[in-house]
Amino acid sequence: MHLKVLYFAQLRERFGLAEEALSVPESVVTVADLIDHLGTRGGVWLETFASGAAFRVAMNQEMVALDATLTDGAEVALFRPVTGG
Amino acid sequence: MTVSSTKTNLDLTAERFSVSVQHEDFDLNTEHSHLVSDDRGIGAVVAFIGMVRDLNLADDVVALELEHYPGMTEKTLANIINEARKRWTLQAARIVHRVGKMHPGDQIVLVLTASPHRGDAYEANMFIMDYLKTEAPFWKKEWTPQGPRWIEARESDDHALTKWKKNDL
Numbered sequence: 001m002h003l004k005v006l007y008f009a010q011l012r013e014r015f016g017l018a019e020e021a022l023s024v025p026e027s028v029v030t031v032a033d034l035i036d037h038l039g040t041r042g043g044v045w046l047e048t049f050a051s052g053a054a055f056r057v058a059m060n061q062e063m064v065a066l067d068a069t070l071t072d073g074a075e076v077a078l079f080r081p082v083t084g085g
Numbered sequence: 086m087t088v089s090s091t092k093t094n095l096d097l098t099a100e101r102f103s104v105s106v107q108h109e110d111f112d113l114n115t116e117h118s119h120l121v122s123d124d125r126g127i128g129a130v131v132a133f134i135g136m137v138r139d140l141n142l143a144d145d146v147v148a149l150e151l152e153h154y155p156g157m158t159e160k161t162l163a164n165i166i167n168e169a170r171k172r173w174t175l176q177a178a179r180i181v182h183r184v185g186k187m188h189p190g191d192q193i194v195l196v197l198t199a200s201p202h203r204g205d206a207y208e209a210n211m212f213i214m215d216y217l218k219t220e221a222p223f224w225k226k227e228w229t230p231q232g233p234r235w236i237e238a239r240e241s242d243d244h245a246l247t248k249w250k251k252n253d254l
Contacts, residue, residue: 008222009224084194
């Protein structure tokens with residue numbers, strides 16, 4: 001499955017990456033699986049996702065829960081809770 | 086134009102309900118005039134303006150930078166207005182949210198709500214801001230004399246949202 005993954009604000013700065021095209025193995029089915037998968041990169045990726053800090057996920061520009069099923073070609077965005085207004 | 090029911094509201098032209106995410110500052114009088122234009126059925130307009138403060142967490146703030154998720158931001162703001170229209174009789178509504186670098190005293194966000202009677206405009210305006218603060222993909226970064234830092238989300242904002250969700254029951 002192919003995904004476009006976006007990182008915003010704190011996560012973008014920490015990973016030094018705003019966006020990437022990602023090909024994930026079949027074992028990656030849900031948003032939570034994707035996060036585990038990114039954590040296997042180790043270093044700052046693992047630290048970030050294992051830190052217990054809250055973050056949010058949007059799929060195709062709508063907020064989704066961690067158990068949401070990924071769809072091929074989806075745009076998945078990861079970020080810390082929002083602070084506008 | 087007479088506005089007597091929610092049904093009529095839904096028939097109003099879409100341009101009475103709009104959102105804008107922009108770098109430029111906004112002018113309250115201009116936005117207000119455009120919102121009410123020729124609608125004589127409007128009896129109340131409520132305006133909320135969010136400003137950049139010079140003090141946060143006991144540190145001087147010299148600048149603020151707003152980042153957002155282009156595309157999702159506009160969709161989310163439009164959804165929030167649609168949610169408000171389901172709950173209150175609104176004749177017009179507008180959200181303007183600035184992005185980029187700002188300074189203490191600058192305006193960040195404008196929410197205008199217009200209705201036949203003030204109750205709807207007041208409540209819808211607060212609802213829109215409460216939702217915006219927890220749902221719309223904006224992130225604030227502050228510059229202090231100690232350097233930049235990202236603002237963390239506040240629990241009180243989640244509590245403000247919970248109030249509306251409880252009202253659904």
